[in-house]
Amino acid sequence: MNDTDWQAGACAIAGIGTTDFSRNSGRSDLTLATQAVLAALHDAGLDASAIDGIVRCDMDLVRHNDLAEALGIRQLTYWGECGPGGVAPCAMVGQAVGAILSGQASTVVVFRSLNGRSGRRYGAASTAAGQQLVGGNGSYDEFYLPHGLLTAGQMFALMARRHMIEYGSTQEQLGSIAIACRERAQANPAAQMYGRPLTMSDYLSARMISEPLRLFDYCLETDGAAAVVVTGTDRARDCKNGAVLIHAVAQASVPGTQPGIMFPVLMRDSITALSSRAVAELLWSRSRLSPADVDVAQLYDCFTITLLLQLEDYGFAKRGEGGAFAADGGIGLTGQLPCNTSGGHLSEAYIHGMNHVVEAVRQIRGTSTAQVQGAEVSLVTSAPPPASSALILTADR
């Protein structure tokens, strides 16, 4: 891949939309998706007839044809999907760009919808009685599940412990990430944790889930959906709220990436760096920007440790110093890198990385509830372990 081939700013985000975020939506995943897409279309001043492409996350229960039928789309000319799971959102936007620049579609909806609390809860294990065989068929689960390693949180706890071993990171440093996200949520009435501030004392006295990770190191479980409308920049400029430029998008794996869905990444040479270190290298090269140019970031925060590791992977903090960077106020609203300004997964909602894309657009438009004044370079990451993706949005000036 020659980075000079990348067409910076050729496509843009023209519309953003979300549902409300709750613990029990009482609606189907399809209804949530439909509502978020209609909100994004309304935001762009478009109607469903403008859509000819859909990109979904591989874990979404809503298929492209479900959504097309619900919206009354006459004809799709493109559909695609990315994954696994939370790796997808930035890569989904990249896939929409690819579809548009190759002429397969003109206006593409990118969405994520889930009843993550009232429906299928991630991290829950089957409780069926009787012997259960696990693994095989390329999952490699046979090396993990029989030993009681059952959830993403337990895996990230192993990463957090290792970061503590290698660099002396502390629980208070992890707590500072949870608290920063919670502070941002206090300005965001849509956030699930709006009106529920968090102190370090609250954080440290919360129950341990998988040591060293406590309750507030974990993201929320949410029913909701989020969507964006991607189109060519010229077309986006004619939309109601103008164009937010897709300056760069990158997805990348690391050498020795390991197979499977999740746990095999524990076999990689390092478990204190994610594949986002490879995404960062590509993203900075492709964007011709550096960490110092970023005004605001929405970093994937399924757990506090995930955000900490990315501070290092993307070069905002030196290796081993991500915790100190956060604890010293680096991710606060007036810090060097204001992060997760809507509250993130930890305190706004867990829409599997898609609400981060929506908030990154708001920052460029100047409409965030925790606005970074004059933000012109807005970073989003989608970064669980198997692989990662990221996106830089810029102002159309």
Add this chain to the structure above:
Amino acid sequence: MSAAPRPEQPAPSPLAPVTDDPDTGGFFTAAAAGQVALRYCADCGALLHLPRAYCYHCGSWNSGYRVVAPRARVYSWTVVEHQIHPAYPVPYTVALVELADEPAARLVSFLPGRPELYAGQELHAWFNQAADGSTVVQWRPEGSEPPVREVS
């Protein structure tokens, strides 16, 4: 009908590994024989872990399992305090270990309770046979006994 008592739920069984996967089965065959074995390329000697058939280092499809010492060191660990699966009552500990002979190869282990662990601590393998006949390789600190309540 509603007056009929619900039958007692049988105690849940731990999760047992698939042991006949064409790529990984040899690890469990060795475990059943009381050995820790890793898959290596038979031509260039590269470690193929997690186990798989093709060696991208030299292009060989010839590989096999080689027994390594049943010793490992603690690489990381987590004490699980939040119950997920009824067959794995909390608290318990999951350790990530690196093998003494082959530090590039890691495995995970169940340990009951909240054992005192430290990075680099030496562990020894033990072989935990389940009711279904499968064997899981577990690790424990030197001098400690296998847990009374076995997990698989």
